[in-house]
Amino acid sequence: MIYGTVTLVGLGLIASSIIHAAKRGGLAGEIRGYDLSDEARATAREIGLGDVICDSLAEAVSGADLVILAVPVGAMGQVAEEIAPHLKPGAVLSDTGSVKGAVVRAVEPHLPEGVHFIPAHPLAGTEHSGPRAGFAELFDNRWCLLVPAGETDPQALAGLRAFWEGMGAHVEEMDPEHHDLVLAVTSHTPHLIAYTMVGVADDLRRVTDSEVIKYSAAGFRDFTRIAASDPTMWRDVFLSNKEATLTILQRFTEELFRLQRAIRRDDGDLLFDYFTRTRAIRRGIIEAGQDTDAPDFGRGTTRK
Amino acid sequence: MIYGTVTLVGLGLIASSIIHAAKRGGLAGEIRGYDLSDEARATAREIGLGDVICDSLAEAVSGADLVILAVPVGAMGQVAEEIAPHLKPGAVLSDTGSVKGAVVRAVEPHLPEGVHFIPAHPLAGTEHSGPRAGFAELFDNRWCLLVPAGETDPQALAGLRAFWEGMGAHVEEMDPEHHDLVLAVTSHTPHLIAYTMVGVADDLRRVTDSEVIKYSAAGFRDFTRIAASDPTMWRDVFLSNKEATLTILQRFTEELFRLQRAIRRDDGDLLFDYFTRTRAIRRGIIEAGQDTDAPDFGRGTTRK
Numbered sequence: 001m002i003y004g005t006v007t008l009v010g011l012g013l014i015a016s017s018i019i020h021a022a023k024r025g026g027l028a029g030e031i032r033g034y035d036l037s038d039e040a041r042a043t044a045r046e047i048g049l050g051d052v053i054c055d056s057l058a059e060a061v062s063g064a065d066l067v068i069l070a071v072p073v074g075a076m077g078q079v080a081e082e083i084a085p086h087l088k089p090g091a092v093l094s095d096t097g098s099v100k101g102a103v104v105r106a107v108e109p110h111l112p113e114g115v116h117f118i119p120a121h122p123l124a125g126t127e128h129s130g131p132r133a134g135f136a137e138l139f140d141n142r143w144c145l146l147v148p149a150g151e152t153d154p155q156a157l158a159g160l161r162a163f164w165e166g167m168g169a170h171v172e173e174m175d176p177e178h179h180d181l182v183l184a185v186t187s188h189t190p191h192l193i194a195y196t197m198v199g200v201a202d203d204l205r206r207v208t209d210s211e212v213i214k215y216s217a218a219g220f221r222d223f224t225r226i227a228a229s230d231p232t233m234w235r236d237v238f239l240s241n242k243e244a245t246l247t248i249l250q251r252f253t254e255e256l257f258r259l260q261r262a263i264r265r266d267d268g269d270l271l272f273d274y275f276t277r278t279r280a281i282r283r284g285i286i287e288a289g290q291d292t293d294a295p296d297f298g299r300g301t302t303r304k
Numbered sequence: 305m306i307y308g309t310v311t312l313v314g315l316g317l318i319a320s321s322i323i324h325a326a327k328r329g330g331l332a333g334e335i336r337g338y339d340l341s342d343e344a345r346a347t348a349r350e351i352g353l354g355d356v357i358c359d360s361l362a363e364a365v366s367g368a369d370l371v372i373l374a375v376p377v378g379a380m381g382q383v384a385e386e387i388a389p390h391l392k393p394g395a396v397l398s399d400t401g402s403v404k405g406a407v408v409r410a411v412e413p414h415l416p417e418g419v420h421f422i423p424a425h426p427l428a429g430t431e432h433s434g435p436r437a438g439f440a441e442l443f444d445n446r447w448c449l450l451v452p453a454g455e456t457d458p459q460a461l462a463g464l465r466a467f468w469e470g471m472g473a474h475v476e477e478m479d480p481e482h483h484d485l486v487l488a489v490t491s492h493t494p495h496l497i498a499y500t501m502v503g504v505a506d507d508l509r510r511v512t513d514s515e516v517i518k519y520s521a522a523g524f525r526d527f528t529r530i531a532a533s534d535p536t537m538w539r540d541v542f543l544s545n546k547e548a549t550l551t552i553l554q555r556f557t558e559e560l561f562r563l564q565r566a567i568r569r570d571d572g573d574l575l576f577d578y579f580t581r582t583r584a585i586r587r588g589i590i591e592a593g594q595d596t597d598a599p600d601f602g603r604g605t606t607r608k
Contacts, residue, residue, distance in 0.1 A: 143519060182519060183522065187519070187524065190501055192563060195563070195582050197493065200559050201585065202585050206485060212489060212585070218487065218491035220489070222530055223494055227583070227585075228582070231576050239572055255507070256553070263549060271535075272536065278503055278506065278532070282532035285528055
């Protein structure tokens, strides 16, 4: 047991998976849950999620040793403000948002003295949502990034690390600014680009949608996969990781113009060298065990 | 049997698969092969590929009823010039290149009277190459596009269609210009964009390659997959389908700037609407049976 009482705020896929995984690992004495939605709370009770489903935020977090905010990034500030008076001294407050700088800026102003705030981001998910979507294995062999903002109590940090490792995750630490840049490269910009390419195909008058769909296996299909992600979540990601996304987008545009110019000027050598270099990164991913022939698009457990 | 004698020029993955598939279907009386490389010809003989492996182009194509050029797009013109004097009147000449306008422009000037030229493009492949890479199932349930340039003898066209259908493919016809635009959207531009994104990640000084690789499952990984394709082939594709690729790239850039502007101006509604629209295309692909939960990236047989 790592924490006496753990509280999940928001009862979606990530929170319900944390509840199952913490139970499986015997990591908490008591697990409480709260969700703004009456329906989500009723469902959670019906399926016996956690030990107690509370009807108020205050009740849910009072006396808890670890409180995890698993709500949309845009809602973090308001929730932090509401729970602040009820957090016990020495408690650890964490979250599961995809963007970290914006969460730190939203939560820190409300943080009471003596509460340890350690933002976190588990790199895991499925296309399903809600209290029924969770399962204990979601974090097995996936990364969880701990993103402490400034000075953080080493013992509080070690406890949260042990909690995530107990749920099967590999844990790394980085600062919020770096986190947001790394995710802008590995996730946010690729998503925006995939959305754009799919949008172009849809909008084209001279090529029909049915042609795009029929011949999608030639490459386009891989883009549609990531462009099918949840619109609300991705809108929030781009609005809250604006700076890093725009920085990477600008680099992307520069590079794209370089290749476009090479095509226009018949510079085959530049294209060949560029395409040869990008192969090495792909090999690195295969060698690092981050992909197999049965890819799961960030949703499964293909990592060794 | 559809043709008495079929000749494959070039003995790579596509040609060797055609040989296996034509044998399986009993589509040819005799199958001949030729490759510029001594090693490829020796390997082909060693594994018993086809009925005869010839040591000269003239010998290979003389008297053949169907000649298929399965060489790089950049080499089509020269091969056509060499074989032209040896083609028999009434023969069908075809190819398997990824770009069609450039192939038509390269081949047509050399075409002798009485030979039916019908360009083709099977949408199939694997990451392997050479005479040993071929297998009879490569075209099963995949598309093969027949791309006649101008007036084409209906009987010659029907014969080639039956040949590809006999190898398991679904056949569609379109004109060369439209083919190159459709492929620019569904394949060429997505590949260029994936190459670019992987190049940006590799080039970034503030995010290490090992970070990009570790956290690639968050979306980036899907890009590296298509950015690992053969550099020579893709250089030739972009140089020979220049106009259509540049047209689609320009549309892509416009759209990307629109989304970039929306991020900069906090226009969440535009982003949400855009991301909602792109989901529909993804659904269309799933419904059309062009993808499953076990994707194969254009290399397998997931189509229903």
